[in-house]
Amino acid sequence: MLWSTMLLAFREIRRNVMRSVLTILGIVIGVAAVIIMVTIGGGATVQVKQQIVDMGSNLLMVTPGKRLGPGQSTDSIPFKEADARAIARDVSSVIAVAPVSSQSIKAIFGNQNWSTQVTGTDNQYLQVTNRSIRSGRKFTDNELRSGAAVCIVGGTVINKLFGGQDAIGEKIRLQKLSCEVIGILRGKGQNTMGTDQDDIVIVPLSTYLRRIAGNQDVGVIQISIQDGIATEKVQKDIVRLLRERRHLSLSDDDNFNVMDMKEIAQMLTGTTQMLTALLSAVAAVSLLVGGIGIMNIMLVSVTERTREIGIRLAIGALENEVLMQFLVEAVVLSSFGGLIGIIMALTSSVWLARVLRVPFVFNTSIVFIAFLFSAAVGVIFGYFPALKAARLDPIEALRHE
């Protein structure tokens, strides 16, 4: 009986192909929108998580100055290299500490020039930021101590200045400093905020301070700490040490800031997930609108087929049987719309993921849920018209023109 009712529904839908297509369009768009949002949002979340891993686990960033409130902040007294060494020496559970100073400088090679981030630091920076050398080598201790004119260069700079050619041994000019390329970094891509992490030239800190910056100021200290150690405790230790080194009295506020990058990254993940949920909810509203479209057409269909319903009732169709006939028709319509929506969503998500450069994450459960939801929309919005059909008086219905 159910099978024959379904066949009947298919035939009825085929009779009005154009109308059926327009009717299910709302469901198609609704289902497609929800799945695309969830898939792309899921991809973005995976990407953010991947970037957290790439960033290096348990990264703390110490910056001078602290915002106390709107428009208020402490003096921004820069760190010295000795502060970094003190942290490495005195704070337990610290794996690597990198003092970092950087500024944007135009790098020149031959007739090519490219404005890039020149960073003065040491080899620990590579460990802290989870970077590695693709070719060439790291700095030697001697180079670091003496402030040699050597640099390690990111992929983007290599592309811009050398057209991707091997640059080891070449000399690039940074302001008045001409320095030899001794290493090339492995590509890292964009970070969570969308900045290119390969657009970088690393020089020894002493070289940077003496020959580029002309002072002894360290802008940021980046610290990587052991896995499984409570970040809060290390943070507290660093704060205590730095307060001591900066001679702050008990009443003074910290004039520096220790940030846990993991927290920031997790916040970003949370934001991505919330945005995904919000957009999906908006998309789900269109499913509701699609349902109303189905109800509308089913009501029209019941009115149009009043005579047919009258015949069926007179011949011996029970109320339930007429109800089922129209309900099945609505459900077949809506789930068919759901199916088309799923196919459309998956094909366009694959494409969109490529365009937006996020991984394509196939989410089986959302596809399943979307399909069930579209079928449910058919049941909910098809019920009222079906009930209307089933409750018709056969005599009246037969008289209907």
Place this chain on the structure above:
Amino acid sequence: MNIMAFSQTDKSSLIELQAVMKIYGSGQAAMQALRGIDLRIDEGEFVAVMGPSGSGKSTCMNILGCLDTLTSGSYRFKGIEVNKLIRNQRTKLRRFYLGFVFQGFNLLSRTSALENVELPLIYRGVPAQKRRLQALRALETVGLKGWESHAPNELSGGQQQRVAIARAIVTRPAVLFADEPTGNLDTVRSHEIMNLLIRLNCDQGVTIVMVTHEQEMAAYTQRIIHFLDGRVVSDEPNRRQT
């Protein structure tokens, strides 16, 4: 209540109406369509119901066909008090015992003759194979062999009414109700349809109750009942029948 349990009881009285009243509306606007009908139709009869429009003959047919309910009185079909049945039970009564032929044919459009005839069998739960066989046989009975795959709009009025008759008899109903079956047909087709009904009545013993306003068609039957103002004014055997 199982409808099937009430098969073959009293052979003689298939339909029995006693003091049946039907009032539409209420209060000031109340309209008395039937003012006390007593009627008895036996198995195998071929009855014509006549009367001007508004005489109550259609209302009476709807009640007999279990499509409508009566206001007061009693309607016994095969001994069952129809007025005590709920809507679904009346529907089952129609499904298993009654056949309908309408003035306007009332076939499903864009549906082949065969499928139209199969329709009542679907609701009876007859399996597809058997359904098809029975429908083909019914179409053959009404002389439409070879027209099975044609949709109603590809058939003439007379042929459409034959399909409707095939649909009504395919279930071998206890009673066939025909409401002005020749009303939309020309004289030649009308006589063809009447001959078909006669044949069904004689050969297959189908009880037929037919509403008509044409004396010529009523003349085919064995018994003519005249309605006027909600009452039966005459009910006598048709002597002119050949």
